[in-house]
Amino acid sequence: MTERLLINGGTEHLLKELTSSLETCERFYFGVAFLTYSGAQLLLDTLKEAGERGKSGRILSSTYLNFTDPEAVARLSAFPFIDTKMFNSEENGGFHTKTYIFEYKEHYKIIIGSSNLTRAALKTNVEWNVEIISKKDESFVQQVLTEYQTLWNRSQIPTEDFLDHYRSIYRSTRQVKERQQSLHTLPAYIAPNSMQSRAMKSLERLRSLGENKALVIAATGTGKTYMAAFDVQKLQPKRLLFLVHREDILVKAKETFSHLLHQQHSFGMMTGSRKDIGADYLFANIRTMANHYSQFDPAHFDYIVYDEAHHTTAPQYQQVMKHFHPAFALGMTATPERSDEASVFEVFDHNVAAEVRLHDALKDEIIAPFHYFGITDVDGIRLDDVAPNDQAELSRRLQVHFRVEHILTNMYFYKHDGAVRRGLGFCVNIDHAVYMADAFSQAGVPSVALTGDDPALERKKMIEKLEDEHDPLEFIFTVDIFNEGVDIPSVNLVLMLRPTESPIVFIQQLGRGLRKHPGKEFLTVLDFIGNHNRAFLVAIALNGSRYYDKESLKVAVATDFATVPAPVHIQMDRIAKERIIAQIDQESFFSMKYLKEAYLQFKQIRNGKAPSALMDYFTYDGAPDPIPFIEKSGSYLHFLAKVEKNDLFQIPFEEKSSELVYKSLSSHLPLKRPHEFALLDALMTKDKLTREDAEAAILHWLDTVPPSSVAHAMNTVAQQYMDKREQQRSPALAEWQHDCLVRTEHFTHLLESRDNYERLHDVIEYGLHRYERDFGSADHGLPFLKVGAQYQMKDAALLSNFSKTHSSFRGSGLLANEKDYFLYVDLHKDADVAERLNYHDEFLDRSTFLWDSPNNMTPDSLRGRNIMEHEARGYRLHLFVRKYKSIEGNRTEPFIYVGELTVVEASGSRPIQFRMHLKQPLPSILYKELTEKV
Missing domain, CATH: 3.40.50.300 (P-loop containing nucleotide triphosphate hydrolases)
Structure with a gap:
């Protein structure tokens, strides 16, 4: 008899075990208290295929608490090879069994635990189920089968008459539950969801930095209006203006705010037929407000919400925005679409309090x-x-x-x-x-x-x-x-x-x-x-x-x-x-043919309007990644010139140096940390930055930053860590003067051209917003590494504050900066390389990694001792892996950071074979991506 615990987590869940068992068993017997259509639908294909292979089974559920969905019972009963029954709890008492039995030729697999046949129980809930595999004549197996047969005999076949009667009871029960749940729509019971909580925390941080505008980007249905209401409830402004583009949204917004805040303020509307100008909280459509905003003092409203904020670049909105000067303005949109006039990011001073796209909303279960x-x-x-x-x-x-x-x-x-x-x-x-x-x-x-x-x-x-x-x-x-x-x-x-x-x-x-x-x-x-x-x-x-x-x-x-x-x-x-x-x-995802097709498809979605800026790719969930465009051609504008073969899109650089700067900035995308671009962003409007100014600029994007990283970022921008060849390819934009980072005359000259300013700002803006979207505002410490993120070898120099020339940070898979060792591993090596070097680097599981050191390392060498005794000597080991060195032609794949290691054991010499333990188990999804072969 063998046993194991089955839980839901990462890429493993009970559904996976059920489907694989249904594919291999002879017969199956399920007994669950609760059965919903969300669970039944997940097994339909597997059950159908089992029937086509001549398998058969029984599914037993119950009327306990009237929770089982009659439509799920009816659907499973429709399979001719499945017998279904319902345990009538009204007559026979409570029923709370959760059992899945699979019969094989010589043994049974029995799963008993906490999971009913519902989607949540099969995939997401915290559930414990014990799987036991045992020979058919074991006493435990016989006891389980006997009990199952007893329950089966006490249950009834779900005839149409039975289901019709049960459907009416089920509907009545659901209606009662919905009325009970409606209690939680009372203001005292309403609490922010995960997106709303994150956004409010970010809004608070931005306001603490002195910002008076912010933008929230969130998919439809994620609760943007309630988020704004929660923030207003927290700030308690005396007067609020809520502006919308469509009047049907206006009514819903007013209902949301008045429902949450009804005891504290008066509410009114401003439309073509109604003008409650004296209300504390006024909900207005833009057309009416554009005709009447002069009736209000510019400081009349303390807080203004602009719903569907992508419209705020339009002239009508701009007139209203220029008139009012609230203490705080919040923009909300699902699609931050860029117009010909301006970017919605510019309108809200590039302050994005939250960005919740489809997969984020699904993960947080807010849709x-x-x-x-x-x-x-x-x-x-x-x-x-x-x-x-x-x-x-x-x-x-x-x-x-x-x-x-x-x-x-x-x-x-x-x-x-x-x-x-x-x-x-x-x-x-x-x-x-x-x-x-x-x-x-x-x-x-x-x-x-x-x-x-x-x-x-x-x-x-x-x-x-x-x-x-x-x-x-x-x-x-x-x-x-x-x-x-x-x-x-x-x-x-x-x-x-x-x-x-x-x-x-x-x-x-x-x-x-x-x-x-x-x-x-x-x-x-x-x-x-x-x-x-x-x-x-x-x-x-x-x-x-x-x-x-x-x-x-x-x-x-x-x-x-x-x-x-x-x-x-x-x-x-x-x-x-x-x-x-x-x-x-x-x-070939990096061929010019594929990239051109992706670009042209994106252009077609934009009604034939060419995406002329990187920030255009922030508009849509699912937009192509412009980084391969940059990698292919050196910059986005150079790619655009190749694809759009007309004079309008030919490279319009007035001088070679401006082109060099643009290409140099583009080469840093996507950002590994926001520090340097935050400083460059500040230098576009200031001619010098003190250390305090620099720290403030970085804190616009991060919660905290150590002084050593501020100083290192300032030195990086001043090209302190570039070799001469790199300096020639990238004209300096800043230099040190009197302990300040000062904008160079050349940078000032470039910014005098509106075209140059917009091009450089687009790269900087995209870099910072993309970083924020991907990693948020958390300070990841030193080295500034994120598990699951992609890096090239020399990125570790920047992220560990390496104070020498960064181009010197290279080697054969093992690099060091002071007390940090960085291990770079190709998991699948070319056959000749693997045979010649005899390397066996691999994950044994999510927490265990086998690593062969460089061929020249011995246990007596300084590096060998430092790694073998790293904890006692105060060294940290960081592991970077990639599945293959290259996948498409000559394009070198980046490494993925998987975390810190501790040495469990070491043996041999030239190379040393290490068995290492990851301090944090590799996320199951990342583990599967790195180890699964297709």
């Missing part, structure tokens, strides 16, 4: 999770020879009846969560949307097509019908009018019916169904993956990583996207997986 199923499209429809922009031909080929049948079959198979179906279908073009709406309606699923050609009132009416649970309308088929800015909380099913050509559009469409809503635990997403050439783009969209390469993307697909936050479930069928992995293998 509804989704269950994504990637389904191989029907045979017989060829898409690989259709040009991506030939929508008419693409639409024509997809308008076939047997594809509609395939879509409906899968829709009925996976179903949805919620009492009534409320779906969106995203199509290729208007013809396709109309065709799908007609076909669904004829199949008994009432549907309409909505496009940009329909009047706004008609669209509003159809959305209201879809939101009405008593209306027969079940589906809206559309092209792209619901990509962003439309809020339909009740949507519980999304059909992706067009080839994914852009991660941005995919994420926008996915986001339309992620608003939380009573009765909806999760969103079901069915994506029909055809044989088009860029099917792999859906993997990029789903993965959500800040960076990716072929290997990490293949691992993500092969492991059902284990890197994505656990509340989400992503599953692709075998053919779709194989197709996407094959495409990833064939694609």
Whole structure:
């Protein structure tokens, strides 16, 4: 008999164990108190495949506390090879069993513990389950089987009559629970969610630095309005102005604020038909305020909130903003879109209090999770020879009846969560949307097509019908009018019916169904993956990583996207997986062809407007990473000149030195620490910085910074650690004078040109905002290293305050700066190198690493003793690894920092074989990416 503990955490969870057991067992027997559709849906494919292989099983649940979802019972009962029963707790008492039994030819696997058959219990909850594998004749096994059979005999088959009766009880119970939960919507019970808490903390920090403006970027449905209300509740301004672009948002915002703060202030509105000018807290649309702002004293409002803040660059908003001078102004937006006039970041002085994109919101569970199923499209429809922009031909080929049948079959198979179906279908073009709406309606699923050609009132009416649970309308088929800015909380099913050509559009469409809503635990997403050439783009969209390469993307697909936050479930069928992995293998993500396609697709999403600045890539969740563009061409503008072959985009540098500075700054992206760019940002408006000024500039981006790092950053900007060749490639922007960092005459001269100023500022701004987005404001100490971040060898010189020429910081895998040793390891070496050097560097598990020292190291050498006795001698060991030295051609891969090590044992000489322990276990997701082979 063998035992082990099963828990949910990282990439491991009970669902994984259940699916693998169902794939290998002869029969199965489940007994769970609670069964929900969120849990049942995750097993549908595995159960179907088990049945096709001739397996059979039993699933026993209960009516205990009326928690089990009758629709989940009905769905599982529909499998002819599964017998289902319900333990009637009203007659037989409480039922709290959680047992999963798998029968094999010679043994049983029995899992007993705390997990019911719900999504949370299978993937995310803190659960303890014990797995026992034992021979069939063991007394323990026989006792479990006997008890299971006893419960089975006492339970009833869920006939239609039984389920109908139970459904009415279940609905009544849910309604009571919803009323009980409504108590927590009373002001005294409302508490900030994780995003709101982070944003408020950041707002407090910015105000402590003397800032009077800030911007919050957060996905739809994450609670931006409540966040603003919480901050206002904390500050208690005497007068508040809340400005919006759309009047429907105005009413909701006023309701939110008055609900939370109703006892403390008077509330009013300012619209075309109503002007409550005397109210303490005034909610106004911009059109009305733009006509009446002169009635107010500039200091009338203490706090102003600009909702949909990406509109604040428009002239109407600018007039209002220039008139008022509040103590604090807060901008909120889901899309910080850059206009021709200015950047929304500039409007709010580049103070980003929080940035919460889709994957962040999913991780924090502040929006509804989704269950994504990637389904191989029907045979017989060829898409690989259709040009991506030939929508008419693409639409024509997809308008076939047997594809509609395939879509409906899968829709009925996976179903949805919620009492009534409320779906969106995203199509290729208007013809396709109309065709799908007609076909669904004829199949008994009432549907309409909505496009940009329909009047706004008609669209509003159809959305209201879809939101009405008593209306027969079940589906809206559309092209792209619901990509962003439309809020339909009740949507519980999304059909992706067009080839994914852009991660941005995919994420926008996915986001339309992620608003939380009573009765909806999760969103079901069915994506029909055809044989088009860029099917792999859906993997990029789903993965959500800040960076990716072929290997990490293949691992993500092969492991059902284990890197994505656990509340989400992503599953692709075998053919779709194989197709996407094959495409990833064939694609060169750093070829000019691929980069140009990514750029042009992004340009198309921006309605054909060329993204002329790096900050344009901050606008959309899922936008391409511009760093490969820079790596390919030396700078973003040089890449732009290659792609946009017209005079407008040819490099407009007036002098060679300005081009050198621009390329030099670009080469530092993405930033490894914000210190130097924070100083350069300050020097764009100040001609000199004292140490106090420099510290203040860095503290704009970090919570704390040690004086030694401030001094090192000032020296770095003054080129103290550059060799002569580097200094020639990068004209100096600052120098030391009287213990101050002073802007050079050359830098001052460059800034006199508006074009130069905007180009350099764009690089600096992008570097700082990207750093903040990726790593936040935490001070990571010294060395300034982040687990999971990517580095080149010499980055450790900068991050450990190396006070000599940084270009000298290189070697054969082991570098040192004072009391820090840096180990650089290629996990998979070329066969000839591995044989010649006889290195065996590898992870044994998440906490244990085997490392062979450089070939010349002996136990008696100074370095050997320092490493072997590092704790006693006060040395720290830092490990950097990469899976392969290169993946695509001659492009050298960066290393990933995995943390500090302690030596457990050492043996041998030339090289020394070390067994080391990571002080913090490697995050399971990172461990899988580094060790999994596809």
